[in-house]
Amino acid sequence: MNEIRDYIQSHINQFHERRAESLRKLKLIQILKRKNPYLFRAKNINTFHELVKHLLDAHLSSQEETIFGEFLENLAVFVCSQTYQGRKSSAEGIDLEFSKDGTHYLVSIKSGPNWGNSSQVKKMVENFKKAQRILRSNNPGIHIQAVNGCCYGKDANPDKGDYLKLCGQAFWEFISGNTRLYIDLIEPLGWQAKQKNDEFYQEYDRILNQFTIEFANQFSLDGKIDWEKLVKINSGKESL
Template structure:
């Protein structure tokens, strides 16, 4: 294992954090009002006595942002984890389906699937991960039948008090960052670098967000409000649910 230089982490973040912010804005730019309206329950809006176009639009856009940002940032953190592991254990992005990272330590080949947080999947998704681990082990042992392989589900934040899951280990938060770096304080040391130019980048995003709210509110008012300004619920439900 090689000692991690935190300056390398800071430089990586400076050079790559812009990708995360850019993808946040791109996800807004690609949004279509008709698509988000079809994804949400119009009856819920009515039951909550939502009366204005802007209330509906903000609810739709905020839900999209919350879900999408978790995915975008999870992908970004995966890249950071692989970079750090490469610096400390010469780890590499895996070419095996379902595996994100491979590295050797103390005679063990670690195969790692990286997720953002601990509550990432249902039972069928976890079953698929286990199947991917088994397939990966068979693939790796084709060239070396004696290879000692350990499967790990790594989660960038959160906790799991019982990491041994039988078929694999689940390392979350501090355990995960120590596992890939050898540094048991890395989970706190990376928080400052990740905030590089955060205000500047977020200000740009807020501008795009405000424009999207205004644009969608205008479009919604034109298409789903009556002449007196009242929401046309029948028309909205038909768009959402009619055959």
């Protein structure tokens, strides 16, 4: 666990830095074009500050999920490298490969259990089958098991036929042999969290104020939100 703690403490800053960088690079027009204006109108949002805050928070929530998901994927590969000599896979759509107890595992890592629609799940299964064909072409007798590993959550029916779906405790135990690892990860993830979040929200407040002023200057109609102009920017036809 000491190696895992050291890994987390030396890499968690990358999550905080990437989160702050995504905020600094953000432009108001980007989130105005990406988010659903009809939803915010239906929620009876009527002030510039409130609307901009909702837009900014929705954007950041999506960004944080992506950035932290990548951090957890890399952490899982590191954990498995320490216990079963696991490695990052070069196969399309496969994040981790390792062998134990006579079985070679192909693992696609996702943050949580509800990560994709039926088409995305189908694509994952296709990637598993392609990787299995390549492995068996060089080693016909190899026993291969495909696994969809989810870093949090639960799944009461892990056997999906073409693959196993292991979530939360089951996944972390699978790649580490440690039944408590899913709990033990929590403490080191909080390393310098308060300091980093205080720094982040200082920048967040500055951006929020800046975007609110910009929005008021561009989308104000008699002191109210100009919804028609906003919807045109978001959904109107592009000029030819």
